[in-house]
Amino acid sequence: MELFTKTLQLQIELLLLMVVGYIAKKTKIIDNHQQKGLSELLINIILPANIIKSFVSTNSITNGYLFNCFLMILICLLIQLFTLIVFPYFFKRFDKTKSNVMEYGMLVSNSSFIGIPVVEFLYGSIAVTYTAVFQIPLRIFMWTAGVSLFTENKSSFKEKFKLILTHPCIISVVIGFILMVSRINMPLFLNDTIKYLSNSTTPISMLVIGAMLADIDVKHLFDFSTLYFSFLRLVAYPLFLLVVLNVVGIDKLLTEILVLMTAMPCGSTCAILAQKYGYDYEYASKIIFVSSLFSIVTIPMYPPNFSPLI
Secondary structure (H helix, E strand, O other): HHHHHHHHHHHHHHHHHHHHHHHHHHHHOOOOOHHHHHHHHHHHHHHHHHHHHHHHHOOOHHOHHHHHHHHHHHHHHHHHHHHHHHHHHHHHOOOOOHHHHHHHHHHEOOOHHHHHHHHHHHHHHHHHHHHHHHHHHHHHHHHHHHHHHHHHHHHOOOHHHHHOOOHHHHHHHHHHHHHHHHHHOHHHHHHHHHHHHHHHHHHHHHHHHHHHHHHOOHHOOOOHHHHHHHHHHHHHHHHHHHHHHHHHOHHHHHHHHHHHHHHEEOOOHHHHHHHHOOOHHHHHHHHHHHHHHHHHHHHHHHHOHHHHOO
16 A cells, blocks of 8 residues: 555656646647757756766665676666567557657656655665666666667668767766766766756656647547557566566565566656657657556556565
């Protein structure tokens, strides 16, 4: 019951932020030009700050949990590779601008904004360090393979590679990784500036997604494709992973964290990148909203709340 209450609270907060963005767009407080500007601000400044902060905050690689951290990274890498290889077959029936959005949505869950608070509530600080380590491969795939899903129409591989390599978020991954490994301490004023920018990620991204939803006919939110995606994202994939990890015999705590992270709804960057690169951002906003809504019910299905599963 406590997990359900905590998850419900987090989800309601995110949904309310979307509602604020929706109202702001409908009442012309935010227009299309401002919406695009907020998206650019997110991708080029706020998300890079969030990435650097996540790496700098990861301090568990130097303590006694090194093996579990390494195992977490390895399993997350395998999860990301499996997602890239297998799930495109599940979305073949859909138009390319939608299928790529759905593939990105399977690759990138909302394991940071929702996942970390839920894990901290359930397990405490030790689990947060494991969850932060889980974010490392996810972010690398997010800003490489993930971005490539929205830039595949570029005229040449060289141009695509250059676009991805020079992306602000990829540069941030490199900077963050160097800072994490070297244990270099940034000046306090710089560290605090990055922290403040990072803390604005969730509200601004949800406001932008809410503004995008204002252009959608609400009656078409719960169509077959959004329900199909939500089932795969929230139920089928995490249950499959739970079975595999139990068969392999992975540590109980790591298994529970990995399953919870995989059971999170679609990541908010899905709509931001779709808009930036000319894909169906309205559809991306739909799958974010619908999967976030249903996750209120599905997340409590998983351990430790429902212990018979493990």
